[in-house]
Amino acid sequence: MARKKIDTRGLGLDIGLTFSKWLTGAENLHYGYWDGLEVCAANFGVAQVAYTDLVFERLPKAPCRILDIGGGAGETARKLIAMGHQVEIVIPSAFLASRCRENAPEAVVHEATFQDAQPEGPFDVCLFSESFQYIPLDQGIAKCLSLLAPGGRIVIADCFRSEGFKSDTVQATVGGGHPILAFRDLVKSLKLQVSQEIDITAQVAPSIDLEQGLFNVVGYAGQRVDAEMAAHRPRVRSVLHWVWRRLMSQRKRARLDQRLNHKTRNAAHFSANNTYLMLVLTPA
Template structure:
C-alpha cells in the first residue's frame, strides 16, 4: 500500500471556510465589492453581499435553470434557490461537495470537474463565479454552448492576468487566472456576443488586503514567539531554525516570510497585474 499524502488543499479550505464563517456567518470565500465600504474585516460580509447583488443583476428576473460551475461551498446556490431558481452545482472537491449539500440541500450536486460533467441541459444560465480560471480556456465557454437553452446566457465573474502580469519565481504575485488577451481571442473565435461587461478591478482589489491582514496577525504572533525563544531559549531557537531550513527550501521560506510579514499583496499590486471582469454572454444570432 502506498503512502497516503496529506490533502493540504482540503485542509486549507476547511480552515479558510471555518474562519470566514466565524467572521461573517457564511461560508463564502469570494472577493467582496468594496465600493462605498471601509476596507475592514468587519465589512467583509457586506462587501461579499454587494458582490453577489451585482452578480445576480445579470440573471433573469424569472425562475431559471442554472448550472453553478465550481459552486464553492454552496452559498451562491443557496441564495439562488431562495430566489426560486432551479440549481445544479458542479464541484470537483469532495469536501466542497459535502458543504454544498449541507448549505444548498435543494440543489443537485455533481461531484466532478466541469471537463468530466455529463449532466443534461438545457440550462438558462451557465454561471462561473471565480471558477472560470480553474477550467481549461479552450473548454470552458465552448462546452457551455452545448448546454445552453435558446436565449440562455453565460454569466462570468473572475480575475484575469493583464498583459504585463509579472510572474516572480521567488515571490508569489497576487492574483491569477487566464491571460486576458488569450481569453479575448478565445471569446472572439466563438459564436458568442457580449451582452454586458464591467471592469470591477478597483472595487474587488481591496479583498486581498483583508486576507493579507489575517496572515500579518499570524506573522506578528510568530515573530513575538521567535523573539522570546531567541532571548530566553537560544538553544531551542537554533534547533528550530535548523529544522525549518531542512524542511523548507529558500524559495518556500521567502514566500512564507512574504505571506506572514509583508504587505506586498495589496490592492495596487493586484490591480497592476490583474483585471477582474463581470460579464454576460449569449449565443450570437
C-alpha cells in the same frame, strides 16, 4: 505500505471555510465588492454580499434553470434557490460537494470537474463565479454552449491576467486566471455577443489588503514568539531554527517570509497584474 499524501487542498478549504463562517456567518471564499465600504474585517461579510448581489444582477429576472459551475460551498446556490431558481452545481472537490449538499439540499450536485460532468441541459444560465479560471480556456465556454437553452446566457465573474501580468516566483503574483487577450480572442472566434461587461478590479482589489493584513498578524505573532525565545530560550530556539531550515528550502522560507512579514501582495499589486470582470455572454 505506501504513505498516504496529506490532502493539503482539502485541509486548506476546511480551514478557510471555518474561518469564513466564524468571521462572516457564511461559507464564502470569494472576493468582496468594496464600493463605498471601509476595508476592515468587520465589513468583509457585507462586501461579499455586495459582490453576490452584483453577480445576481446579471441573471434573468424570472426564475430559471441555472448551472452553477464551481459552486464553492453552496452558499450562492442556496440564495438562488430561495429566489425561486432551479440550481445544479458542478464541483470537483469531495469536501466542497458535501458542503453544497448541506447548505443547498434542494440543488443537484455533480461531484466532478466541469470537463467530466454530465449535467442534462438545457440551462438558462451557465454561471462561473470565480471558477472560470480553473477550467481550460478552450473547453469551458464550448461546453456551456452545448448546454444552453435558446436565449440562454453565460455569466462570468472572475479574474483574468492583464497584458501587464508579471510572474514572481518568490512573491507569488497575486491573482491570475486566463490571459485576457486570449479570452477575448476566443469570444470573438466563437462569435459570442458580450451583452454586459463591467470592470470591477478596483472594487475587489481591497480584499487582497484585508487578506494580507491577516497574514501579517500571524507573522507578527511568530516574530514575537521568536524574540521571546531568543531572549529566554536561545538553545531551544537554535534547535528549532535548525529543524526549520532542513524541513523547508531557502526559496520556500523566503516565500513564506514575504507572505507573513511584508505587504508587497496588496491591492495595487493585484490591480497592476489583473483585470477582474463581470460578463454576460450570449450566442450570436
